Amino acid sequence: MVSTFLLVVLSQPFTVKTVDDGVEVSWRAVPGSGFAELRFVGESTGEVEALCAKAFGTGKFDPDEPHLVSRTLITDLGDERVTWDEIAPPMVSRRDYVMRSVRSHSPGKCRIDFDAFDDPAHPPREGVVRLSALRGSFSFEVVGARVRVEHRVHMDPGGLLAPFVVERARERMSLAWMKRLLSK
Secondary structure: OHHHHHHHHHHOOOEEEEEEOOEEEEEEOOOOOOOOEEEEEEEEOOOHHHHHHHHHOOOOOOOOOOOEEEEEEEEEOOOEEEEEEEEOOOOOOOEEEEEEEEEEEEOOEEEEEEEEEOOOOOOOOOOOEEOOEEEEEEEEEEEOOEEEEEEEEEEEOOOOOOHHHHHHHHHHHHHHHHHHHHOO
């Protein structure tokens, strides 16, 4: 079932929407969801491992992380961790999610895949809406003298929100992440 979903999603091309401060923003439809998958592509003069480490973080609360209100580190196995995060996205009430992040390394490349999941041990806090879906990746690859940075994300914010109401806010949140990564 999951592999069929991935094959359908991966067969859909991305449509470029705009370029913002050197970051190409594009989207593609996700079958069965009103919320698109977003893709952000930029370049950096940084090092692959340093950029990947910056995206992966420490697993602890980072007050500079865009929209993050709280983070509880559940497990940390080095290149795999599970956190319980609460965010305050623009235009909607607070959201939370339990997320597994996995980092993989190869020469000249690094990748982080993340996916939120239901964890009965960590139910939504009172007054907070649990995200219905959150999955994506960050990839870093040396291309010539630069590093190509790509961030993909599909998020369904949950609740009774129509996609057209929150689509721009979702885009701004992920774009803030990319700009944070690409800044010195």
